[in-house]
Amino acid sequence: MITVGKLLQQQRLKQNITLKKAEEQTRIRQRYLKAIETENWSMFTSRVYITGVIKTYASYLGIDPEKAMAYFRRDYERKEDVTFKKRLPSLQLLPETKKVFFGLLAAVFVFFAFYFGYQFNQYLSPPGIEIVSPEENVFRNRQKVTVIGKTEPESTVRIYNEELFPDDNGFFRYEFPLKKGLNTLQIEVTGPNGKKTVHVEEFMLE
DSSP, X not given: OOOHHHHHHHHXXXXXXXXXXXXXXXXXXXXXXXXXXXXXXXXXXXXXXXXXXXXXXXXXXXXXXXXXXXXXXXXXXXXOXXXXXXXXXXXXXXXXXXXHHHHHHHHHHHHHHHHHHHHHHHHHSOOOOEEEXXXXXXXXXXXXXXXXXXXXXXXXXXXXXXXXOOOTTSEEEEEEEOOSEXXXXXXXXXXXXXXXXXXXXXXXXX
């Protein structure tokens, strides 16, 4: 009497397919393919996993999965002493697949570790500041100079006793009056994390 194991084995041998080749193309280990062919159901954890392997193996060999399952149900229901393994084996993960999987897992872990490390460092760091304009610092016949700076958008800028709030792009503007000689402008920036940066600019009016 033909059984599901014999049906699958005969079809494999008819196509001159080795168990090793079937393993490579189905991603199911040889020992489980052999267990199906010999109907050694105790190699599996439950009927659900047997069903999955049979359907995959049958489709690979060009057999209607439902036909293979009909043979399996007929034979399986006669057995009452099938003992399954306690732990689910890794049916679909060959060594090469595991390497790729764990490699991707490690890459994702490194990415998130770097990202959160960067964010944490940004949180602890004082805000940066850049003076965009003016580019020169020596003037003649000027009563004041327009200072344009850039910092973090959510920072607070204090120049002398005046508070300035950067726009959405982090830019701020200040009209700095000049007097003859050296003029010192001190800019204090407080970031959203409470850290402060003090920047000093010097302008000369001749």
